[in-house]
Amino acid sequence: MHAAELLEDELGGVWDVVVVGAGPAGASAAYGAAEAGATRVLLLDKAAPPRYKTCGGGIIGPSRDALPPGFTLPLKDSVHAITFTLGGRYERTRRSKRMLFGLINRDEFDHGLVQAAEKAGAMLVTGVTVTGVTQPDEAEGGLALVALQDGRVVKARAVVGADGSAGRVGAHVGVVFDQVDLGLEAEIPVPPAVAETWRGRVLLDWGPLPGSYGWVFPKGDSLTVGVIAARGQGAETRAYLKDFIAQLGLDGFTPSVESGHLTRCRAEDSPLSRGRVLVAGDAAGLLEPWTREGISYALRSGRLAGKWAARAAVADTEPAVRREGLGYTFDIRADLGVEMRVGRRMLAAFERRPQAFHAAVLGFRPAWRAFARVTQGHTTFARLSREYGLARQTIAFLTRR
Numbered sequence: 001m002h003a004a005e006l007l008e009d010e011l012g013g014v015w016d017v018v019v020v021g022a023g024p025a026g027a028s029a030a031y032g033a034a035e036a037g038a039t040r041v042l043l044l045d046k047a048a049p050p051r052y053k054t055c056g057g058g059i060i061g062p063s064r065d066a067l068p069p070g071f072t073l074p075l076k077d078s079v080h081a082i083t084f085t086l087g088g089r090y091e092r093t094r095r096s097k098r099m100l101f102g103l104i105n106r107d108e109f110d111h112g113l114v115q116a117a118e119k120a121g122a123m124l125v126t127g128v129t130v131t132g133v134t135q136p137d138e139a140e141g142g143l144a145l146v147a148l149q150d151g152r153v154v155k156a157r158a159v160v161g162a163d164g165s166a167g168r169v170g171a172h173v174g175v176v177f178d179q180v181d182l183g184l185e186a187e188i189p190v191p192p193a194v195a196e197t198w199r200g201r202v203l204l205d206w207g208p209l210p211g212s213y214g215w216v217f218p219k220g221d222s223l224t225v226g227v228i229a230a231r232g233q234g235a236e237t238r239a240y241l242k243d244f245i246a247q248l249g250l251d252g253f254t255p256s257v258e259s260g261h262l263t264r265c266r267a268e269d270s271p272l273s274r275g276r277v278l279v280a281g282d283a284a285g286l287l288e289p290w291t292r293e294g295i296s297y298a299l300r301s302g303r304l305a306g307k308w309a310a311r312a313a314v315a316d317t318e319p320a321v322r323r324e325g326l327g328y329t330f331d332i333r334a335d336l337g338v339e340m341r342v343g344r345r346m347l348a349a350f351e352r353r354p355q356a357f358h359a360a361v362l363g364f365r366p367a368w369r370a371f372a373r374v375t376q377g378h379t380t381f382a383r384l385s386r387e388y389g390l391a392r393q394t395i396a397f398l399t400r401r
Contacts, residue, residue, distance in 0.1 A: 011125070011154055016040045016313040017306065018146050018156035019122070020130050020169050022049060025281025025298035025305075026162030027113035030122035031068055032306025033160070038313055041122040042154065044146070048126040049114050050107035054185050054259040056217050056224055057109070058202075059102040059295065061377015066299035068116040074108040076219035081201040086358040087208055088247040093201065094361070094368050100375045103202075103217050103224075133159055133172045135275045141318035144276040157313035160305045161279040162298075165264035170283040173274045177285050179265035179347075181211075181292055182234060184241045185226035186255040194253075195221055203248075206358055207240055209233055210351040214244045225250065228292055231262060263292045268341070272332055273325030276312055280305035286336055289343035290350060297336055304331050342382040 016038035019030045022045035030043040059073060067073070079100045083093040118124055129149040136142065146154040161169020165177065198218035205214040212229035225245055229237045245251050266285025272278065280286065281298035288297065308328035315321045350357055360367040373379050 011042075011152060013040075014143065014155045014157060015042045016156075017158045017160065017309045018042045018044065018144075018154055019160045019162060019306070019309075020044050020133075020146065021162035021164065021167065021281075021283065022114050022124065022126070023053070023110055023162060023164075023281065023298065024113055024295055025283070025302035026160070027110065027117045028066070028299050028302030029160040029162055029280055029306035029309065030117035031113070031120045032303040033158075033310045033313075034117065034120040034122050034306075036307045036310035038158075038306075038310040039121070041117075042156075043114070043117055043122045043124045044128055044130060044154075045124070045126050046129045050111040052257065052259075053106035053110065054183065054261045055106045055295070056185070056215055056226060057104045057106055057219065058217060058293070059104055059109075060293065060375045061101070062296040062380070063299055064102070065377055066296065066303060068113075068120070071112065071116055073102055074104055074112060075102045076105060077103045077200060077217075079103065079200060079202050083201060083203040084358060084362055085203065085205045086355065088205060088244070090358065090362075092362045094372075096372050096376075098376060100372055103219055105219060130163065130168055132168050133161070133277055135277065138275045138318075141275070141315065141321045157276065158309035159277045160302075160309050161277060161283045162281050162302060162305075163283055165262070165282045165285060167283050169277060170279050170285075173277055173279050174271050175279060175283065175285055176267040176270040177264040178267040179289060180231040181228050181263045181265075182231045182237050182260060183226060183228040183263060183292070184237055184260045185224060185258070186241070186245065187222055187224055187257040188245075188250055188253050188255050189222045190250070190253055192221070195223075198223060205244060206350075206354040207244075209236055209240060211347055212237070212240060214240065216248065222256065223250065228263070263287060263294065265289050265292075265340070268337070272329045275318075275325070276321055278305045278309055278312075278325065278328055284332075286332070286340070289340055290346040291343075301332060301336060304328060339380050339382040342380075342385050346381060 017033040019026045033041045081095040085091045132147045134145045144156045144159045203216040207213050209229040214227040217224040227241045280301040286297040286301045287294035312324040
């Protein structure tokens with residue numbers, strides 16, 4: 001439903017939960033709020049789905065496990081093999097009898113999540129731009145006000161910000177980022193013969209810049225090729241992508257889409273809520289620091305934010321509202337926060353010694369088994385770092401200073 005089609009009073013009244021942003025975090029938050037009992041849930045976005053999104057589109061086990069019941073993944077390919085290279089050299093392919101992860105196009109995936117939220121009872125309104133959030137009676141636990149570009153103001157008992165790392169809601173909460181990376185990507189249509197050579201297999205290249213890597217993800221008749229590195233090295237990152245595509249022998253094909261985006265990772269003590277306003281996904285800076293994987297973090301934090309926002313919506317005093325925000329913060333820090341802490345260690349070690357990571361995943365079977373089990377969703381690097389055995393010893397070896 002577009003804003004132009006709405007009567008003025010259809011956005012009026014007081015909403016239990018208003019979610020800003022209809023990506024994976026926002027759609028999951030809207031679903032989670034409705035599932036938790038919120039009866040008036042509004043999902044706002046400036047663009048109607050489906051829409052293109054710069055993203056590799058890898059769906060690992062934790063993402064799969066966080067999907068709404070009955071959700072059918074629009075898979076373009078199922079990955080059973082990973083080819084690893086180091087600066088385009090020392091190539092080796094590891095294979096698994098069980099699927100490692102799936103590949104999707106974000107436009108189809110995001111649209112499906114929005115439809116699941118609508119089916120759960122959320123109302124989608126697109127074509128509107130949120131310009132700010134205020135809580136004029138914050139000290140008394142009053143309503144949150146969501147201002148729209150067209151001059152309207154939406155009243156909410158709770159708000160979830162899922163409008164990206166540069167969004168207005170995160171700024172209101174006071175989210176602080178301490179890691180910013182630049183990702184560049186090209187969607188490259190290829191002939192059937194080329195597509196067949198990539199079917200069921202992805203490539204990961206440990207790159208020439210500190211902490212950088214590149215990827216090739218097959219999606220039917222096209223390949224998603226991308227690289228990521230720390231912000232501030234734009235020219236070098238662009239050169240890496242160009243050289244990477246040439247090394248792969250793909251520079252003779254014309255990309256259908258070329259795009260870039262910044263990923264922003266939160267500082268560990270950055271706030272996740274303020275009064276009746278919570279943030280999730282990219283808006284909260286929640287992503288895996290080493291791989292910069294964000295879909296699973298968006299899905300999991302979105303569902304949690306929706307649940308806690310539904311509880312905040314029925315809180316009638318400022319202490320009660322604050323209690324629900326603290327509950328959300330505790331849930332995030334106890335799970336995703338622990339994973340991010342280990343991810344920071346992995347990134348720091350990877351920046352220093354990418355060769356050791358390459359050698360471990362190719363030459364040390366427990367390292368490959370740990371990598372595969374994490375992508376399949378059987379465990380996490382955080383859990384492995386606490387367990388005994390070879391996997392823990394491997395992580396300890398790789399991340400030692």
